[in-house]
Amino acid sequence: MGVGWLGVAGILIRRAVFLCIALILAVFLTGFILGITGYVDTIINAIINEEVRAYRQTLIMLPQKPNASVIDSLVNQRKSELISYWGMDKPWYARIIPMALNTLMLNLGKTQSPEVTNVAGLQPYSPVADVISSCLPRTIFMITFAEIIVIVIALLIGPFVVYRIGSFVDRVIVAYAAIMNAFPVWWVGMLTLLTLGYQLRVAPRQFRPVINEINKFLSGDLTAFIGILNYVWLPILTIVIVLLGPWIYSIRAMLIKIVKEDFVTAAVARGLPEKQVLRRYIIRPSISPILTNVLLGLAGTLGGYIITESVFDWPGMGTLYYAAITGGDAPTILALTYVFTLVYVVARFILEILYVALDPRVRL
Amino acid sequence: MSLASKAYDSWVWLRKEILSQSAGKVAFALLLALVIISVYAVITMPPDYNRYWNVGVYWRHNPKNAPPEWVSSLGYACVTHRSYDLRLAEPVQVSEGAGRLDISYNLTYDLGVKDYPQGVKVSVNIGVPQGVRNLRLVLNLIKPDGVTLRRLIDYTADFINTSVLKVDFDELGGLTLAMLEAYRDLVSRIDINEISLRPSKYLFGALILTDNREVAVTPLQGRYVFNIQLSFRVDGVSSQDILKYLRRSQTFLVVVVGTCYGIMGTDYQGRDLAEGLFYGFPIALVIGLLVALISSAIGVIAGLVSGYYGGFIDELIQRFVDILGSIPLLPILILVGKSIQVTYTGENKPLIMLATIFAVLIVFSWGGLAIVIRSMTLSLKSELYVEAAKAVGASNMRIISKHILPQLVPYIAASLVYSTPNAIITEAGLSVLGIQHGFPTWGNILSEARLNGTMAYWWWILPPGFLIAIVSLTFVLLGLSLEKVVEPRLKR
Numbered sequence: 001m002g003v004g005w006l007g008v009a010g011i012l013i014r015r016a017v018f019l020c021i022a023l024i025l026a027v028f029l030t031g032f033i034l035g036i037t038g039y040v041d042t043i044i045n046a047i048i049n050e051e052v053r054a055y056r057q058t059l060i061m062l063p064q065k066p067n068a069s070v071i072d073s074l075v076n077q078r079k080s081e082l083i084s085y086w087g088m089d090k091p092w093y094a095r096i097i098p099m100a101l102n103t104l105m106l107n108l109g110k111t112q113s114p115e116v117t118n119v120a121g122l123q124p125y126s127p128v129a130d131v132i133s134s135c136l137p138r139t140i141f142m143i144t145f146a147e148i149i150v151i152v153i154a155l156l157i158g159p160f161v162v163y164r165i166g167s168f169v170d171r172v173i174v175a176y177a178a179i180m181n182a183f184p185v186w187w188v189g190m191l192t193l194l195t196l197g198y199q200l201r202v203a204p205r206q207f208r209p210v211i212n213e214i215n216k217f218l219s220g221d222l223t224a225f226i227g228i229l230n231y232v233w234l235p236i237l238t239i240v241i242v243l244l245g246p247w248i249y250s251i252r253a254m255l256i257k258i259v260k261e262d263f264v265t266a267a268v269a270r271g272l273p274e275k276q277v278l279r280r281y282i283i284r285p286s287i288s289p290i291l292t293n294v295l296l297g298l299a300g301t302l303g304g305y306i307i308t309e310s311v312f313d314w315p316g317m318g319t320l321y322y323a324a325i326t327g328g329d330a331p332t333i334l335a336l337t338y339v340f341t342l343v344y345v346v347a348r349f350i351l352e353i354l355y356v357a358l359d360p361r362v363r364l
Numbered sequence: 365m366s367l368a369s370k371a372y373d374s375w376v377w378l379r380k381e382i383l384s385q386s387a388g389k390v391a392f393a394l395l396l397a398l399v400i401i402s403v404y405a406v407i408t409m410p411p412d413y414n415r416y417w418n419v420g421v422y423w424r425h426n427p428k429n430a431p432p433e434w435v436s437s438l439g440y441a442c443v444t445h446r447s448y449d450l451r452l453a454e455p456v457q458v459s460e461g462a463g464r465l466d467i468s469y470n471l472t473y474d475l476g477v478k479d480y481p482q483g484v485k486v487s488v489n490i491g492v493p494q495g496v497r498n499l500r501l502v503l504n505l506i507k508p509d510g511v512t513l514r515r516l517i518d519y520t521a522d523f524i525n526t527s528v529l530k531v532d533f534d535e536l537g538g539l540t541l542a543m544l545e546a547y548r549d550l551v552s553r554i555d556i557n558e559i560s561l562r563p564s565k566y567l568f569g570a571l572i573l574t575d576n577r578e579v580a581v582t583p584l585q586g587r588y589v590f591n592i593q594l595s596f597r598v599d600g601v602s603s604q605d606i607l608k609y610l611r612r613s614q615t616f617l618v619v620v621v622g623t624c625y626g627i628m629g630t631d632y633q634g635r636d637l638a639e640g641l642f643y644g645f646p647i648a649l650v651i652g653l654l655v656a657l658i659s660s661a662i663g664v665i666a667g668l669v670s671g672y673y674g675g676f677i678d679e680l681i682q683r684f685v686d687i688l689g690s691i692p693l694l695p696i697l698i699l700v701g702k703s704i705q706v707t708y709t710g711e712n713k714p715l716i717m718l719a720t721i722f723a724v725l726i727v728f729s730w731g732g733l734a735i736v737i738r739s740m741t742l743s744l745k746s747e748l749y750v751e752a753a754k755a756v757g758a759s760n761m762r763i764i765s766k767h768i769l770p771q772l773v774p775y776i777a778a779s780l781v782y783s784t785p786n787a788i789i790t791e792a793g794l795s796v797l798g799i800q801h802g803f804p805t806w807g808n809i810l811s812e813a814r815l816n817g818t819m820a821y822w823w824w825i826l827p828p829g830f831l832i833a834i835v836s837l838t839f840v841l842l843g844l845s846l847e848k849v850v851e852p853r854l855k856r
Contacts, residue, residue, distance in 0.1 A: 018683055022690035029691065030699060039703035178387075178844060182836035184789045186796060187810070187829040190819060198820045303692050307793040311814070321695060322797060325702050333699065340692045348690065 008356055015352050019345040024104060026341040027334055031100040034330055035092035043328025048082045096330065103334040108132075113327025119320045121211040128335045131320065136302070138214055139309070139316035142232050143301040146239035150247050151294055153240075158251030159278055162259055173248055180245030186307040189238045193312070196234060203234040207314045235312050239305075247297075254289045258282050288358050292351055299347035303340030370766075374773045381849045388845030394838040402646040409643050414714055417640060417804045424534065425617065426634030427482045430625040431823045441477040445622030450592070451611050458603045465598050465606060471590040473620050475508075478583045480564045482621040484590075486517060486533040490613035495601040498522045499529065502593040503536070503618075508586025509570060513542040516567075530614075539563050547571050553579045590618060629823035631809070632816045640804040641827055647805050648788050648835055651718075655725045655787035660780045663730035664772070667737025668764060672745060682738070685731035693728045697790065700724050701799035714802035721794065721801075725787050733779045737772060744768050774850045781843040785836030792832055806831050 034040045055078050059071050066074070082088075087095045102109060108128035111117055117124050120131040161170050196203040213227035258264060259282060267281045302317055309318030317336065324332035382388035416422050427445055436442035448471045457468045475481070486503065503517035516536040521529045540559045543551050543566055550571045551559075559566050570584035596606060610616060628638035670681040704720050744750065750767050758766075792807025798815065800808055806828035813824040 018686055019690060022687040025687055026691040026696075029696065033696070033699050033703060037700075037703035038707045042707050174844070178840045179833075179837065181840050182785065182833040183829070184793060184832065186793060187832065190810070190814065190825050191829065194819050194822060194825055199822075303695060306694055306698065307797055310797055322698065325699055326798075337692070337695055340695055341690060344692065345690055 012349075012352055012356070016349060019349055023338070023341050023345050027100050027103055027338050030334055030337040031096040031330075034333065035096040038092070040096075040328050040330050041088070041092060044086045044088060048079065048086060048088065051082055052079045099330060100334055103331070103338050108335040109331040111324075111329055111332050113324065113329035113332070115323045115327035116320065116329045116332050119315050119323045121215075121315065128331050131332065132317070132335060132339060134215075135315060135317050135320045137218060138210065138314065139302060139305075139318065141214060141228060142235050142314055142316060143239065143305045143309070144298060145232070146236040147243070147297055147301045149236065150240050150243045151297065153244060154247035154251050155290075157248050158255055159283065161248070161252055162255040162282070163274065163278075165256065165259075170252075173245070173252070177245035177249035180242050181249075183242060184307075185239060185242045185305070186311045188242050189235065189308050189311045192234055192238045204231055207231055207235075207312050211315055235308070235314060239308070250293060251290065254286045254293075255282055258286050261285075288355055291354060291358075295347045295351055296344070299343045302343050303336070370770055371773075374770055378774065378777060378846075378849065382842065382845045385845045385848065387841045391838050391841035391845060394834065395842065398645065398649060398835060398838060401642075402649050405642050406646050409639075413639075413643050414803045417635065417643075418802060420633050423630075423634040423636070424532075425485055425487065425619045425621065426630050426636060427621045427623055427625050428630060428634045429632055429821055429824075430482075430623055430630045430634075431821075432627050432629040433624045434627065435624060435823075440624075441479050442624035443475065443477060443479050443481045443622040444473075444620075445481075445625050446473055446620045448590075448618045448620075450616040450618065451613060455607070458607075460603055463597055463599065465596040465601070465603055466593065467596075467603065467606065467610075468591060468593040471592070471618055473588045473590065475568055475583065475585050475588060478585065479623060480568045480583055482623060483534075483564050484516075484536060484567060485617075485619045485621060487615050487617040487619070488532070489528075489530040489615040491528050491609050492523055492596070493601050493605045493609055494527070495599045496523050496527070496606070497597045497599065499597075500593075500595040502595075503533075504591040504593070505542075505567065506589040506591060507568075508584055508588060511546050513539070513546055513567070516542055535560075536563060536567070539566065550579050553577070592618065628827060629821075631812060631821075631824055637809065637824065637827065640809050641806065641831060643804050644806040644809070644828070644831065647803055648791075648832070651722070651791050651805075652784040652786075652788040652835065652839075655722055655729065656780050656783040659726045659730040659783060660733055660776055662726070663733030663779065664737055664769075664776055666730065667734040668741055668768070670734065671738035671741025672760070672764060672768070678738070681734065685734055688728060688731050691728070693724075694790075694793075696728070697721065697724050697794065698797060698799065701794050705799055705801075717799075717801035718803065721791060725790060729783060729786070733776070736775060736779070740772060740775065741768055744771055774846060778843055778846045778850050781839050781846060784839045788832060788835055792828075 052075060056071065056075050059066060059074060099109070110125050110127050111131055112125070114124040116131060117126050120126070120134045122130060122134060157173070161167075161173055164170050192203070193205065197205040210228060210231040213224045213231065216224035217228055264277065264281045267277045303321070305316075306318035306321055308314075309316050310322050313319065317339075321333070321336045321340075323329075324336060383392060410416070425447065430445070431440065431442075433442060433445075450469055453469050453471070455467045456470045457466070459466045488501070492499070499521050501517060501519045501521075502515055505513045505516055507513070515538045517533050518538055519531065519533070521531070523529070540556060543559055544556075550573065553573075565581055568583060568588070569581040572580050572582065574580050598606075625634075626636050626638050628636070628641060630636055666681050666685075670678045701717065701721055701724075704717050708716055710716070744767070747767075750763055753763050753767060791805065792810065795801075795805060795807030795811040796814060798811060800811060802808075810825065810828045813819065813821065813828075819825065
């Protein structure tokens, strides 16, 4: 018994509502953590104190030095200006809640920490949207590309091994998957940096200069692609080495479930050619779990590699996020949490629609 | 049959199933080794070891950034690291005169490779009996070529109001003078500041006049003799008394700092990495198992409740899991960790930070299991024997504990096994980012390698990573062998 088109629409709307709630909660949770721990306040206070100190210093260094009471009143005036500029005269929730709401409405505001704009390669206090849009392509060039390469290879090898379960090739793949599953990507990254970068000196050791190459490439200079490759090959190689094992393994596991089904055995018994059985009876039914893995995996590339990016000091979204946290840059932190969650949530919603499209049972 | 004996039975069955496979055997052996090492570490290491670990002074006698000693067998020229405990050494000469008492020690050191040690350090923390008025401590060095560097240390201490002498010689203050005395002609040809800048080069080097009238210094191999003289001015104290006190003193060390150290080498502060890695075993296991146990327990309870009772509570739990699953864990974890690291200033900071990381990991990691347990409970609930039990009036608790829970054991075990390495790897990743709690975990050691070692020291980066990998591999293998229990169709 099916639910009909109306029912499908109802289910999708319900999903959309809950995904939106998750999105809003993620942003507010982030803001809440920033506020309640006093983290942002600690950092802003440090910034204010530093500016006040520097201001006092410049006053003292003036050619005709004002007397002490004038200096004090000027310094106090500057301090109260700064406090109201940063909104430190209000409690944290009065600052963070509007900020979170603005973020949700895509008014991302301006960055507050030079560390953040440094990662992006922009002027200090640039808009958050600019910072994110300049870091996003760099993450795509490295991590999303690497993940696509892994997925393509895994999709080619997975069906190949599924007929040879228990064979030597299969055992090698399972062993490889188990071993690689045990190593964190970022540690293998440290290892490849150590060997190929520092010992053998065939790979770059600094990755920040990739900013120029990517900027050139994006402004139309296609020859800069070689320059990008020069930087990107090591991180991509690292990610492919580590992720390929688990990916092949999970594709294999999904296909195995189907291979053992009776209808496949029946198809093989009827003497259908291997390719046809594979395409019609194995790939078809396993398409939705595979799609789930692929889409969520790709969505995860935009935010899930913070540690790997920071090991390579790759100026992408992950490094940006960590810089925003160390710099206590609340608008950027909120915006990035928003983007990370949004990408994931959108991917989930696309999957819901694809399930309906791919699985006739839902529509009946 | 009680629940405990039932649990024991399923454990015995699980163990048999796992041990019937080669992956399971390896995993069991590894797990056993991990547990034994961890227990041994807990017993032998001081519980407040992180305090030693983070205090640089404690490690000052060790070479810095030194590879492990066994690299010498790989062809690396290792300068031997030797530490002489004078409390146990026999003096070569003891003489008593009028109000004077002289004790001297000779220590031999063999330099076997063409390289210099990192330095020579002397550490004294001794007590003297009543009646000792003062002490003059002199260190001389007789080089293999017969040259003697005199009074590298020449230190006098009075015992007027005290009977304790605590002093550290991290540098040999008399070196420049000793060099001037020993090699008058040659030293005049070199920059005298150079001597205090690179002391061990001149302590352990041969000075040769080259053809173009310049001085070349090369490592001088052979046997060195350190001569330490203690001259006491005393009133009616015998040498036996003094020696007795010396033997009982806190520290009396002469250290020739080599370029290799121990079985795992040292880091930039001279910390013995073998100790840190050893201490990391129980911490890693505790982090992994605790997070896995608690989050699995929550997942099981939530899944059971959700599946068994259904209705409103089911909807609530499922939607909550949905929402939690959409919030990215790592960014939140980094944020929480960093916030606590910066803002928390109270005592027990390492513990508080670790506990917070624990809590966040647990909150975000029970959802997956809850979904699986719920769907299994749903299908088990409608089995005939459950209906029958209900019909004869069995309570819900009894049905859950006797008829449903035992069937879920393999799945729960699999989830436990798979989530254990996750927590360990995540904690290590946070440390690598710089969110450090202060315990010498493997991740912590890795992070210091990254932040202070410019990534060039392999003995600092490889072992912690391999240990993390071995622990994960143990649980991955365990999971692989459980998989065939959970999914019997995979068996061939």
